[in-house]
Amino acid sequence: MTRGKTQILVITGPTASGKSKLSMDIASLYPIEIISADSMQVYKYMDIGTDKPSLDDRSKVPHHLIDIKYPDEPWSVEEFQRRAETAVKEITARGNIPCLVGGTGLYIRAFLQGYRLTGAPPDAQFRREMRELAAGKGNRAVHDLLIDRDPRSHESLHPNDLKRVIRALEYFRATGRPISSRTDMGISERYDPVMLGLQWNREELYRKIDDRVDDQFRRGIVEEVRKLLVKGYSHRLRSMQGLVYKEVCSYLLGLTTESETRDLVKRNTRRFARRQFTWFTREEGIIWITAGNDRLWSDILAEACETIHAKGLVSQPPGNRV
């Protein structure tokens, strides 16, 4: 309870950990609206592969930032930030509690910490030039351009991390200042978040991921991707580089067999979950709730509700509501 700051609930955790389910169940007890913090669920027509909440769930509880872009439209952290802020304002104006739900750690962090992302928009032309330079003279040549513009980034970025190296150059070019010198607004000035994270034993989560992938194939992920390609969305689009889509595209292009594809998706999804673990362990302020097959879902839900009550996000204790 801090005056002047907007209270928000955040539910995060690795892929397949049950974030959506938890948010839906909380929504049945408290007046929350869900803001998806997921880089892939923004795209229309990409449903099965992103495990998008069902239309039924979306009709019961307002969901924001889902299906807001066509797969070939530009989308970025910056736009997420802007749109999420707007959504938060609208939700609080309605007297509801905004609830950020998702596994895209960068989005959540950028939002809560108030990353200042204005002033250096992406420059496709420049990026292309730099890529060509790298292809011709090597990654190191591009990396070395940082030496006198942004020595700090030159040191902290690996030459092969072209994406970030180019971004640092792009930022300098647009602002005249090194990207490493930017400052953020800081979490304390803006929001008062209660962050819940679903924590899983890794092996158990991996098994859950495998099951989910099998389920995605059963539900027709291959058809979904085929339709996207038929609609004219190229397999080279950024949206089509996401997990599952990438692998199924190469299957449809005849590069892999179905069982290879399925195994690849499982492996890559597990790796993704591992990267999420790395990211979230560094994230401060997450209250971890242990989940797992040997724990009753009702206990997990109860713990989540008690926590948000204890943190003052809701005045009614969970018991009185259920």
Place this chain on the structure above:
RNA sequence: GCCGCGGUAGCUCAGUCGGUAGAGCAGCGGACUGAAAAUCCGCGUGUCGCCAGUUCGAUUCUGGCCUGCGGCA
């Protein structure tokens, strides 16, 4: 039962003319500020089938045993 080939990392295998071993894949750790389901960096995790013999020293050579595969019966 006999003959042949094999048993080395989670998997597939390489290797040591005797000085306790290394590739690929899998796995693990990390980074991450307008692409983040993206991108990038780093790391061998080992009873060399078991027992004995020879040897200063055996995963390597010898013998026996166990076991897998193929062939002949």
